[in-house]
Amino acid sequence: MMPVLPAIPPAIHHIVAAVTARITARSAVTRAAYLSHLTAARAQGVHRTALSCTNLAHGFAAFPAADKLVLKQQRQPSVAIVSAYNDMLSAHQPLERFPAIIKQAVRAAGGVAQFAGGVPAMCDGVTQGQPGMELSLFSRDTIAMATAVALSHNMFDAALYLGVCDKIVPGLLIGALHFGHLPALFIPAGPMISGMSNPEKARIRQLYAQGKLGRDELLEAESASYHDAGTCTFYGTANSNQMLMDIMGLHLPGAAFVTPNTPLRDALTAAAARRAVEIAGPGPAYTPVGQVVDEKNIVNAMVGLLATGGSTNHTIHLVAIAKAAGIVIDWNDFNELSGAVPMLTRIYPNGEADINHFHAAGGTGFVIRELLDAGLLHDDVTTILGHSLRAHCQEAFLQGDQTVVWQPAAAGSGDDAVLRGIANPFSTDGGLKLVSGNLGRAVMKVSAVKPQHRSVQAPALLFDSQEAFMHAYTAGELERDFIAVVRFQGPRANGMPELHALTPALANLQDAGWHVALVTDGRMSGASGKVPAAIHVSPEVSAGGPLGKLRAGDLVRLDAESGTLQALVPDHEWAARKQATVDLAANRIGMGRELFQMFRDAVSAAEQGATSFGLPSPASSGDVDHVAEVREAEPFSDEDDLIRKPI
């Protein structure tokens, strides 16, 4: 039985309010600019009235007569479907059937649904450790651009976004926010039913990395874990996306984790389609997505991520999503909230259970209610249901006539080992730390790292690729205490890939008793866990970041508790060091990487969301290239130094 921890002390509530106030003040200029663009884009009435007859005729030429009539009359809403369906992602394969369900439901509600466009979707599991992973982060903004292409037909009064995985929901939401005048609902596909457990899968991977199992046995285990349509069942970035869409009120309540290809799943898809017609306007229910995603709702997403031990990728994606809505958040905000928000779940890699266990134990409605009752979520936000998040403290059920009904979320958790109430959280903080020092600023997710491994001081071993690290591991050169510094993995260098493939090797060395850690300007997967890793180091080496000054053998201290990331090198020697360089030509060609040079050239730092777009500017309709230009509107405080003092 886990120890019962103290309930939330009163002062904690004020931290959420204080961080919200700081973000609101910091964002005042750009948020106002965003809302002015939204107002300007808001047509007073059905949008397609702005099109010429020729435009219109092209827009519905291929439509059935009945739908064509509705579109011609220009009274009823037209709902855009933007879908990331493909067969490559198990999580997206179920989306294939959704447009037909949506079109029927929208037609029955008096409107018309048009499949406005498809967007690309990359599976990070298929590309993990492969060259394709160097396109993964940039695929997010590519998806945002593809969303804009779909919506640019301007035939629409609302939009439904079909997507689940890592970069796809963030990309769809960034695209949707650039059409912030349109109401938006996100429609998930749901998790695959549980197969081999994630801990057992990870154990077999470590045996394979030790040479104790063959490829056949490994493939059999992997196939028993990833065995069906639906989202992989660990709490990685995909399921973090779903959790946040529920918590931000962009899903119908309790939609996130209902199994694909079931009557309830289909009924939820149809119900979302009907809701899009209701909030399309121009009536009082009109709910533009640019008003749903405001400062309070962004803070709610950050709190929800922290309270559930969500993916570190959202310390980049949530920054980018907020930026698209004119809102500026940074890693100090995450760090401060993490100190206040208790951990209410233990879902792999933060525990043994998977997302299906979490859903069965009470799910997102339970988490939202607990956090609202504790004063850690803002209730006064706009969602697709109205103006209170309390409406989302519910669970979805199917009633006899195959329609969805909602009931209040369970009063108590169905399994204390997976999900807990605010009165006895698994830990009193959110397990995400900002670490900083003369090596830059980085994030560490400690919720899956045992306390005895959260501080490591050891010699640095330098690697300029994940292949170089694995070569050293296989050659038996790493049986020692060390901090692996894998450099030139930032967005400007090679697209900031996830280095999750290093996890089994690092875990083996940790299990063998070595004190090991990873420091990188790259990313890890949301599914990465037990090894201490300071990731997203900013500035990245290819932007002149101080990781480039490290030399093999330097003593490095990584300490999550004190927030330290420091090379223990005398200041005068450190200042005199030259920046390391490496030939990245091989990362510029092959697997389509040559098409993404404009992203590598334009991308902002990880702490600014690694975006290819800027903040809305008050002066023109263009974006502001750099946050600093806008942030000069507020007096810089000490904390704004490039390498801030640890909190």
Ligand SMILES: O=C(O)[C@H](O)[C@@H](O)[C@H](O)[C@H](O)COP(=O)(O)O
């Ligand atoms: O951020 C994430 O959650 C990961 O990118 C995830 O989407 C990816 O698929 C992992 O690689 C899966 O984990 P395994 O590689 O361990 O199967």
Ligand code: SF4
């Ligand atoms: S969760 Fe990851 S591995 Fe699973 S389908 Fe999505 S992107 Fe692919």
